[in-house]
Every structure is written in C-alpha cells, then in structure tokens.
Amino acid sequence: MKHTPFRLAAVLAAGALVLSACGSEDGGDDGEGASPGGGGEDGLTIGIKFDQPGLGLKSGDEYVGMDVDVALAVAEKLGFSEDQVTFKESPSAQRETMLETNQVDMIFATYSITDTRKEKVQFAGPYFVAGQDLLVSADSDITGPEDLDGKLLCSVTGSTSAENVKEEVPGVQLQEYGTYSECVEQLSNGTIDAVTTDDVILAGFAAQDTYAGKLKVVGAPFSEENYGVGLNKESELCEDINTALTELWEDGTMEQIIEDNVGAAGYTPNPETNPAEAGGHCA
Amino acid sequence: MFELIEEYQLLSAFWMTIKLAAFSAVISLVVGTVVAIMRLSPVKIFQSVGTAYVTLLRNTPLTLIVILCSLGIWGQLNIDLASRESSTFLVDNNFRWAVAGLSAYHAAFVCEALRSGVNTIPLGQAEAARSIGLTFAQSMRQVILPQAFRGAITPLGNVLIALTKNTTVVAAIGVAETAYRMKALAEFEPALLMVGFAIVALGFVILTLPMGMLTSYLSGRLAVKR
Numbered sequence: 001m002k003h004t005p006f007r008l009a010a011v012l013a014a015g016a017l018v019l020s021a022c023g024s025e026d027g028g029d030d031g032e033g034a035s036p037g038g039g040g041e042d043g044l045t046i047g048i049k050f051d052q053p054g055l056g057l058k059s060g061d062e063y064v065g066m067d068v069d070v071a072l073a074v075a076e077k078l079g080f081s082e083d084q085v086t087f088k089e090s091p092s093a094q095r096e097t098m099l100e101t102n103q104v105d106m107i108f109a110t111y112s113i114t115d116t117r118k119e120k121v122q123f124a125g126p127y128f129v130a131g132q133d134l135l136v137s138a139d140s141d142i143t144g145p146e147d148l149d150g151k152l153l154c155s156v157t158g159s160t161s162a163e164n165v166k167e168e169v170p171g172v173q174l175q176e177y178g179t180y181s182e183c184v185e186q187l188s189n190g191t192i193d194a195v196t197t198d199d200v201i202l203a204g205f206a207a208q209d210t211y212a213g214k215l216k217v218v219g220a221p222f223s224e225e226n227y228g229v230g231l232n233k234e235s236e237l238c239e240d241i242n243t244a245l246t247e248l249w250e251d252g253t254m255e256q257i258i259e260d261n262v263g264a265a266g267y268t269p270n271p272e273t274n275p276a277e278a279g280g281h282c283a
Numbered sequence: 284m285f286e287l288i289e290e291y292q293l294l295s296a297f298w299m300t301i302k303l304a305a306f307s308a309v310i311s312l313v314v315g316t317v318v319a320i321m322r323l324s325p326v327k328i329f330q331s332v333g334t335a336y337v338t339l340l341r342n343t344p345l346t347l348i349v350i351l352c353s354l355g356i357w358g359q360l361n362i363d364l365a366s367r368e369s370s371t372f373l374v375d376n377n378f379r380w381a382v383a384g385l386s387a388y389h390a391a392f393v394c395e396a397l398r399s400g401v402n403t404i405p406l407g408q409a410e411a412a413r414s415i416g417l418t419f420a421q422s423m424r425q426v427i428l429p430q431a432f433r434g435a436i437t438p439l440g441n442v443l444i445a446l447t448k449n450t451t452v453v454a455a456i457g458v459a460e461t462a463y464r465m466k467a468l469a470e471f472e473p474a475l476l477m478v479g480f481a482i483v484a485l486g487f488v489i490l491t492l493p494m495g496m497l498t499s500y501l502s503g504r505l506a507v508k509r
Contacts, residue, residue, distance in 0.1 A: 093469040120473055157466045173373040176457030191358045
C-alpha cells in the first residue's frame, strides 16, 4: 500500500501526457501555414459527410465526392490551398451545433436551405438544386411516386423525404434505417422496392461499382432541395462564397465536378433548376 | 413542451418502448431460463450449447445483433415475421425482429443472472433432492429454480432496467420508439433539441425508477432466509 501515492502520480502524469498530446495535435492543424485571404485565420475547417458515396466519402485517408470537390474549389477561390483545408465529419443531426460552436468554418454536406435552419445558421449558395427522386432496381417498372401504392419504400430515420411521399401516397409502407447504405443494400437484395431521397444522393449510390447496372434513378424529381453552404451567423465569408459559386457555374467547373462524381449512372442534374442561383440567404 | 410531446408523438413512442421492453422481457426470461437449465444440466452437449449461446450473444454488441436481424435474416434470407400482404407489414415485421434481437441478447444476461441465483443455494440442497429420488427435471422445478429466481431478483431487475434502456437501439432498424422520434426532433427542431433530450431523459427515469424500487423491495422480501 505504501506505493499508492506513486501510482497516483504515475496515473496523473500519464493522463496529462494524453491530454497534452491531444492539445498539440490540434495546435498542429491550426498552425499549418498562414492564410493569404481568410480574415486572419489559419487554414479552413470544412464539414462534409464521410459516408455518402459520390458526394462526401472518406475512402482510406482521402476524401472524394461532389461536395468535397466544390468545397476545395470554393476554398481555392477564397485563397486557401488544398493543404490548408481540413475536413471534418458533420452528420446531419449535428450540423447546426458544429457551426454554432465553430467546430467547423463551413459545411458542404447536402445541406438543404430551410427556414428552420436559418434561425440558427446562415447559408451561402445554393450551389446545387437537387430534387427528391426514387432509386429502384434496374428492371423495376416504377416511374414515379404514384406507382408506389402498396410498395415498400426506404429512407433514413428523421428525414423529410419519406414523410412527403407518405402524405401523397398513403398506401406506401415505410422502412427506415440509420443510413442510406442500409436502404440501398436492402434494395439490391430485393427486400424493398424503392429508396427515396435527393436525386444526386441516389445517383451517388447507383454510381458505386458494387451496384453497377443493378440500380437506376427514376429521373422524375418531385421537389426542390437547395443545397447551401452552412456558415456560422457571424461569418463574413458568405458573400465571397456566393461570388465563388457563381464563378464556378460560369466557367463550367461545376458541370465537370458533377459529371466526375455522380455521372457514372447516367445522372444529369435537373436542367430546369440548375445552374443554381447563388445568393439571398446570407444573414 | 406539451406541443412538442404531441407533435413528435412522444407518448406513442414511449408506449412503443414499453411494448418492446415488455415483450422482450417475457421472451428473454423464458429463453434465458431454458439456457440456464441447459448450462446446469448434467448432459455435456447441452452445457456446451448453453455456454456457446451465452458467450456469443453476451459479447456481441446489441446494435450488431439488431441490424443482423433486419439486414441479414430478413433482408438476405427473406424470413418475414409478418404477412407480406398486410398493410402494416413493415411496422409489424420490424417490431417483431426488434423483439427477437432484444430477447436473444438479453436472454444471455438472464441466464447468467439465474446462474448467480443458483449459486446462492447450498450444494447440499441439490444433493438432498437427488438423494430422495427426484430426477434432474424434478429437482430443478421443485427445489433449485424457485429458490434461484428468488435469489436472483436483483440481477434480474438490473437486466430489466438495462433492457428498457437498450430498446433505444432498435431505432436503427426503423421501429418508431423514443430514440427514433428524438432523431426526428433533432432534425426538424434543432432549436428545441435540449428540451427534447430533457423530456426523453425524464420519460426513461419515470419508466426505470419504479423498476429499481420494486426490485429492491422484492429482493428484500423474497430473499430466501438462511
């Protein structure tokens, strides 16, 4: 028992080491290079999805997808090089909190601009207008929500998309999972008949190698989702980002990004709503 | 606050939680008792099966078991637990698979709780039961299990409380219980997130606190005085 104070000291010392290790790691991230035009900040932390193929996906230690490419292109226009950008996962339910507490500087994560969200954060953009659509198996005869009567439809827990369909077609049955991957897996098993959410998200899944030729996006979007760049209300970057987004559409970069990331399954953005008109949602 | 409860159907969500807990509690008690008897039986193969069940299920995360039930057993093997023709096929099917997953997992804990109850019984009792000519089944039914249940009230109560809280896991397969509604609330009313948390936390306290009190009361009252 006489060694107890020693042990306690050892434990405390170890704890302190762990804590300081965390601290210095954060410091390292912040200290990466000085920024030429970011209001005195060093580097840029951007929130993206880590689990959405085609849009924001962490694969190994790389980040790929449309949101990632747009984020990098915007960051470049704001004067940040690729090395200065740190990506952070921002799951749907945590996006507002992450912005309000400044854990991230901006969020590119299929973040639809809505009035409820605007109470807590501000939005630059929209940079893309998606629409709710259906993903079905390649040989399915479903051509729109009206064919869903008596069918099994899948979406994620707590999403508006499935509720919308349910209101229109009361005969449809809803299966909800934590992620779209589970829905798409069940769809390719044939257990359920359709998956619904924004068309570009569905296209991202259909473009995956595993599902090549098995799934198709119906291509009759029945809503408008304006994807914006989420920002803290205090942020001064909003208008600059709008300018950057407009430029990206004008010089064709956006089309290229969309084609590269979600084009594989024959998906093209809805021409009636795109290019998106950026602006009007800044605080 | 009441509007919030109404809007997100929190009452029906808690009712779903209660239903999940009640069904799973009954089924896991039955399955757990059977597994416990297997582990106590003199037959080697039953012992191994019982031990394997407990080792496997107790050491697998509950989320994994529940997702496996839905994506694996229902999705891949196409085993439906409800009629496909029914207009509530998905709701029933999900609920039943959720109960199946919860029961399978907690049965392992019920089994171990019961074995701890058995350990409170002096070995002499089992020997005495055999020596007056009772078979294994008879000695289990007449002598060992009644005392084991009474001795295991506290651990069984703990399993029940854990089970009630663990029902939130089945939101992962789309059963409309409390955690599922809270997720919707977090998505649509981010400003009221903390109020939602508070309501749900309070709800669970209201559910589990009486269970704990009842457990303490019963364990004092029913314990076999030796």
